[in-house]
Amino acid sequence: MLFSARAAVLLLAAGLTAPAAQAQLSVNFTINTATGRQPISPLIYGTNEPLHSADRYGSVRLGGNRLTGYNWENNASHAGADYNYQNDDFLCQGLGPGECALPGKAVSRFVETARARGQAPLVTLQLAGYVAADKSGTTVTPGQVAPSARWKQVVFRKGSAFSLMPSTADGVVYMDEQVNFLTQQHGTTASGTGVAGYFLDNEPGLWPETHPGLHPDKPTSQELWTKTRDLALAVKAVDPSALIYGGGLYGFGDYFSLQDAPDYYPAVEAAGYAWFIDYYLDNLRQASQAAGRRLIDVLDVHWYPEAVGTNRIIEPGANTALDRQARLQAPRTLWQPGYRENSWIADEPYFLNNYLPILPRLLQSINTYFPGTKLSISEYAYGGNEDISGGLAQADVLGIFGKYGVYNANWWKVYDPGNPNAPASYISPAFRLYTNFDGAGSAFGSTSVTATTSNVASTSVYAAIDGPSEQRLTLVVINKANQAVTGNFTLSGGASYATGRVWSLVQGSPALVSGPAVSGLAAGRFTYTLPALSATAIELRPSGPLPVALTAFDAAAAGAGAQLRWTTATERNAAYFAVERRSGQDTAFRELARVSATNGAGTRHYAWYDAAPQPGLNYYRLQLVDQDRTRTTGPVRAVRVARPEPGAFRVYPTLVAAGELRYEVPAGLTTAAGRLDVLTLAGQQLRSFSVPAGSRHGVVALPNVPPGSYLARLTTAAGTSTQRFVVLGVN
Numbered sequence: 247m248l249f250s251a252r253a254a255v256l257l258l259a260a261g262l263t264a265p266a267a268q269a270q271l272s273v274n275f276t277i278n279t280a281t282g283r284q285p286i287s288p289l290i291y292g293t294n295e296p297l298h299s300a301d302r303y304g305s306v307r308l309g310g311n312r313l314t315g316y317n318w319e320n321n322a323s324h325a326g327a328d329y330n331y332q333n334d335d336f337l338c339q340g341l342g343p344g345e346c347a348l349p350g351k352a353v354s355r356f357v358e359t360a361r362a363r364g365q366a367p368l369v370t371l372q373l374a375g376y377v378a379a380d381k382s383g384t385t386v387t388p389g390q391v392a393p394s395a396r397w398k399q400v401v402f403r404k405g406s407a408f409s410l411m412p413s414t415a416d417g418v419v420y421m422d423e424q425v426n427f428l429t430q431q432h433g434t435t436a437s438g439t440g441v442a443g444y445f446l447d448n449e450p451g452l453w454p455e456t457h458p459g460l461h462p463d464k465p466t467s468q469e470l471w472t473k474t475r476d477l478a479l480a481v482k483a484v485d486p487s488a489l490i491y492g493g494g495l496y497g498f499g500d501y502f503s504l505q506d507a508p509d510y511y512p513a514v515e516a517a518g519y520a521w522f523i524d525y526y527l528d529n530l531r532q533a534s535q536a537a538g539r540r541l542i543d544v545l546d547v548h549w550y551p552e553a554v555g556t557n558r559i560i561e562p563g564a565n566t567a568l569d570r571q572a573r574l575q576a577p578r579t580l581w582q583p584g585y586r587e588n589s590w591i592a593d594e595p596y597f598l599n600n601y602l603p604i605l606p607r608l609l610q611s612i613n614t615y616f617p618g619t620k621l622s623i624s625e626y627a628y629g630g631n632e633d634i635s636g637g638l639a640q641a642d643v644l645g646i647f648g649k650y651g652v653y654n655a656n657w658w659k660v661y662d663p664g665n666p667n668a669p670a671s672y673i674s675p676a677f678r679l680y681t682n683f684d685g686a687g688s689a690f691g692s693t694s695v696t697a698t699t700s701n702v703a704s705t706s707v708y709a710a711i712d713g714p715s716e717q718r719l720t721l722v723v724i725n726k727a728n729q730a731v732t733g734n735f736t737l738s739g740g741a742s743y744a745t746g747r748v749w750s751l752v753q754g755s756p757a758l759v760s761g762p763a764v765s766g767l768a769a770g771r772f773t774y775t776l777p778a779l780s781a782t783a784i785e786l787r788p789s790g791p792l793p794v795a796l797t798a799f800d801a802a803a804a805g806a807g808a809q810l811r812w813t814t815a816t817e818r819n820a821a822y823f824a825v826e827r828r829s830g831q832d833t834a835f836r837e838l839a840r841v842s843a844t845n846g847a848g849t850r851h852y853a854w855y856d857a858a859p860q861p862g863l864n865y866y867r868l869q870l871v872d873q874d875r876t877r878t879t880g881p882v883r884a885v886r887v888a889r890p891e892p893g894a895f896r897v898y899p900t901l902v903a904a905g906e907l908r909y910e911v912p913a914g915l916t917t918a919a920g921r922l923d924v925l926t927l928a929g930q931q932l933r934s935f936s937v938p939a940g941s942r943h944g945v946v947a948l949p950n951v952p953p954g955s956y957l958a959r960l961t962t963a964a965g966t967s968t969q970r971f972v973v974l975g976v977n
Contacts, residue, residue, distance in 0.1 A: 270730045270775070274700040275723065277709045279716045279739030282696030286710060289366055289442075289654040290647040291681050294625065296363070297659075297674045302681035302689070302881070305366040305442065307624055307656040308356045309494075311456050312337065313370035314448050315378045317398055318424040319412050321352045322378040324386070326456045333396060335381035346381070349412055350427045357432050357441060362863055364882035366442035368491070368624070368654070369428070371481070372400050373447035373473050376460040377419055386459040397460060402480040410953045410972060422480040429485050430954035430972075436487030439828070443489040443654070444481055445546060445624065446474055449496035451505030466509045467522060471529045478541040491622055491654075492542035493526065497550060498591055498601070501608075520600070523608070527615035534616075544653055545612060548625035549604065551576045552589035560629040562662035570635035573628055574726040575703070577642040580605045581650060582702065605650045620653035627660045630672070634753040634779050637672030641679050641751070641781040642724050645708030648680075649694045671756035676781065678758055679722050683749045683783040685758075686797045687881045690783070691720045695739070705731060705776075716741035721784040725776040737770040737786075744789035746772070750782040758783070794820045794843065794870045794878070801866045801883035808856040808885040810866055817845045823852065824869035824877075829860035835867060859887045860968065895967040897958045902973045908945045909958065911937060920962035922946065932956070948973065 292305030315324025316337065323337045338346035345351045353369055360367035376392040377400055390396045404420040410427055412420070425444070433439040450470050453461040474492045481488050495501055502521045503510040510522065519525040527545065534541045553559050553576040555568030564573075578585040579592070581603050586592045592602060601607050605621075612619045628643065630636025640657070647655050657677075662668055680690040691710030699705045706724040711717075716739055725731045737743060746764025751757075764772055764784060776782055795816040802809055810825065820843035826835040844850055856866070864887055868880035897909045909922060920937040924946075935946045937960070953973050960967045 270732045271701065271704060271727055272732045272734065273705050275705075275707045275721075275733055275735045276696075276698045277707075277719070277721065277735065277737045277739075278696040279709070279711055279719060279737070279741060280695075281739075282694065284649065284651050284694040286648040286690070286692050286694050287651075287653045288692075290652050291644065291677060292366075292368075292654060292656040293677075294656045295659045296365075297670055299363060300682055300685065301674050301677040302687070303363075303365050303677070304681070305368055305654055305656060306360045306363075307368040307370075307445070308353065309368070309370045309445055309448055309624060309656075310658075311448060313445075314372065314374050314453070314457050315376070315460055316352075316370070316372060317377040317379065317419055318350045318353060318427070319398075319414050319419055320349070320381065321346050322381045324378040324457065324460065326459075328456070330385050331459060332383055332385045333378040333380050334383040338381075349410065350424065350431070353424075353428065354431050357428065358863070361432075361439060362865070362884040364865075364884075368443045368445060368656070369441050370445040370448060371421055371424065371477060372419070373477055374450070374453055374457065374461045374465075375400050388458075390459065391462055392460045402477045403483075408953060421477055422484050425481050425484045425488065426954070434485045434487050435489055440485075441488075443491050443544065445491040445494055446477055446542075448494045449500070449548065450494060451500040451507070452496050464506070464508055465504065467504050467507045467513045467525060468509060470504060470507075471526050471533075474526075474530060475533045475537075475541055479537060482539060482541070486539070489543045490541065491544040491546040491624065492530065493523075493546045494624070495523070495547045497548055498552070498597075498604075501547065502597075502601070521611075523611045524615050527611060527619065531616040540618075542616075542619065544620040544622045545608070545616075546622040546624050546654075547608065548658075549580075549623050550625070550627060551579065551587075552591055553579065553587040554589060560627050560660055562629075562660065562664065564629050565633050565635075570630065570633065573630050573635045573639050574642075576628060577639055577646055577706075578702070579603055580643070580646050605646070605652070609650070621651070622654040623647070623652060624654065624656045625658040626655065627658045629660065631659070631662075631670035632668055632672065632756075634672060634751075637676045637751055637756070638724055638726060638779065638781050640673055640676035641722060642706050644676065644680050645706060645722050645724075648690070648710065649697075649708060672751070675751045675756060675758050679749070679751065679781055679783045683758060683785075684747070684760075687799070688785065689720075690722065691718065695719075697721070705733075717788060719743060719786040721786070722781065723776055723784065724781045725778060727778060729778050731776040731778075733774045733776050735772050735774065737772075741788055742770065743767055743786040746784055746786045748774070748782060748784050750777060750780050752777050753779045794818075794872075796868070796870060796880055797849075799868060799880055799883060801885045803885050803887060804855070806857070806887075808859045808864060808866065808887065810854045810856065810883075812852050812868060812880075814850045814852075816847060817843050817850060819873045820845055821871045821873045824871055825854050825856075826867050826869060827856065827859070828865045829862070835865070837869075859885065861887055862970075863887075895960050895969065897969045897971050899971075902948065902971055905948050905951075906945055907948055907958065907971065909937075909943070909960070911942050911944075911960065913942065918963050920960060923959045923961070924948065924951075925957040925959060926954075937962075 288304035293303050294307050311326045337352040357367045376397040379398045398419045402421045408423045408426040450465050478490045499505045504522045514525040553572045555572035556566040557564040559573040592598045628639040691712045695709050697707045697709035699707045704727040708722045748761035749758045750761045797815045798813040823841045825839045828835040864885050867882045870878040919939045922935045924933040958969050
């Protein structure tokens with residue numbers, strides 16, 4: 247049968263190929279491990295909605311429209327346009343009985359959960375001016391627009407002593423008091439146990455549409471940057487190490503003019519700025535200079551592609567053949583000069599020529615107007631959650647984020663109203679190509695290196711090494727074509743590779759499957775067949791001794807302690823495993839023990855028991871140390887340990903309101919005198935008391951100790967024991 251050129255195009259658009267097109271494409275991939283080196287932030291593998299723990303997300307964000315009207319004092323929030331414009335207790339889902347009434351509990355639980363999973367918790371602070379007063383589940387009517395009884399006013403600085411039990415009757419919610427609450431509960435940003443970053447609200451250009459009850463008027467350009475300045479100053483006065491994400495811009499309309507802000511002209515355009523982002527960054531740079539400290543650390547934007555096939559590609563059900571083709575090509579708008587997608591942005595020559603591709607343009611603005619600012623894309627989605635095209639686009643985007651130095655990124659699950667419980671089957675494996683491709687924690691490298699393809703339309707390729715070491719090279723190669731690709735790989739740099747493991751995501755199987763190993767690797771060249779519509783992770787290693795191959799690591803509560811077990815498949819030139827723990831009272835991991843490696847081929851099993859974990863959550867990890875003292879950090883596991891049984895060291899009440907703290911010393915520790923220290927979570931000693939020999943019970947006074955979380959540390963000849971307590975008020 248003969249096919250015209252038009253027939254071949256129609257078949258391609260229908261997701262089919264003509265017989266003559268079924269021969270494999272031949273594509274050349276060039277990798278150079280010595281050039282193009284760019285650190286990859288682990289936060290780019292982030293999400294707004296965790297799907298599976300095996301996805302190993304780097305960051306998780308508590309954000310979105312819900313958070314604009316969140317009241318930390320009573321956990322009320324405002325649904326806005328997302329659902330009936332109602333105030334309710336939606337954010338209390340998952341809390342225990344009575345916990346929704348506790349200040350900050352929704353955010354606090356979010357931080358605890360994220361840290362337990364080894365994720366960086368990112369939370370949202372309120373900038374727009376008002377937050378929900380009630381959790382009634384009823385619509386805020388036009389007659390109840392703020393200010394009214396349905397709202398509490400947001401004030402950035404309290405100007406007086408903070409409380410962990412704030413008044414809910416004063417009509418005001420203080421932002422710096424919320425930050426103090428979070429630092430007292432979890433530690434500072436720098437501690438590694440607290441909030442990893444604070445977003446200053448969400449999508450301000452859309453407030454009149456999404457939240458007309460609390461901000462009915464369009465925000466002005468000046469309003470946004472001055473509020474950003476003032477809230478950032480308030481946050482950093484409480485926690486100087488806090489990382490501030492400013493902007494939260496919903497998309498191109500916000501980037502360009504803050505969604506036609508009333509003062510865009512003359513404040514922005516007439517002042518000579520190319521778009522709102524330049525104005526925003528420049529004013530905050532000047533404000534930072536005046537304040538003597540950086541006020542925003544990260545420019546945050548959202549990116550929902552406007553690309554259209556038959557439909558806009560992010561719409562539910564956008565899965566025609568044209569939609570899938572548009573989705574597969576849409577990531578090129580992030581980085582490729584001259585690429586023109588089918589969208590209203592690219593169809594406007596002025597926008598196309600001056601603002602696309604979008605990542606280089608955003609980075610240009612940062613480098614020009616506020617150098618050193620990082621870039622975050624805290625909401626993005628490419629649709630096709632249940633289609634291979636969605637998985638390939640997701641894998642492509644993650645590679646682009648790493649290659650172009652994005653600092654943080656969080657995927658947003660766009661729900662299909664007709665199928666709200668759809669599992670986003672192809673998104674998780676796309677993440678795992680970078681975070682856990684073998685199911686045992688093996689991940690893409692931490693330093694991006696040069697990787698190019700001879701066919702950009704049909705393929706993408708990303709490459710990385712581990713830090714400065716070239717002893718492991720990881721590739722993610724994407725075949726966007728409806729036919730297999732013969733990949734001709736050329737490698738150059740300082741290392742020679744001999745072996746390669748392979749995992750692929752393919753059509754019809756939303757999971758990563760192990761593929762044939764790389765063979766025939768000689769003189770820095772090899773050939774590998776990439777299945778049609780697939781994304782493939784390739785791990786290459788030299789022919790020399792392999793490092794430790796950790797295949798499993800688990801930790802579980804066992805009796806009064808925690809049992810750790812791990813398994814290796816290969817050990818060559820390994821020295822030992824350093825077992826490390828961080829409890830809720832610690833600010834960093836500390837080494838508990840060293841377990842000698844046995845070396846050799848074949849499976850090896852190890853176990854170690856922690857007989858004295860701290861009450862509550864304990865986090866465990868392994869440092870795999872080679873004989874040359876090179877260290878590789880393993881995955882983190884969390885174990886929850888029951889509170890102390892009678893007879894253990896304890897302090898009470900755990901919520902101190904009367905200025906007195908009582909303690910009980912285990913009977914076995916009373917033969918000699920000891921010391922009881924009261925410390926901040928950062929380890930600063932506030933008080934020290936002697937514990938007489940033979941004494942099992944005592945009481946110490948805590949005058950003038952400000953509200954917050956503290957540690958009580960008992961030191962005896964037998965060692966130390968630590969308990970945590972909270973002071974509720976100034977004594």
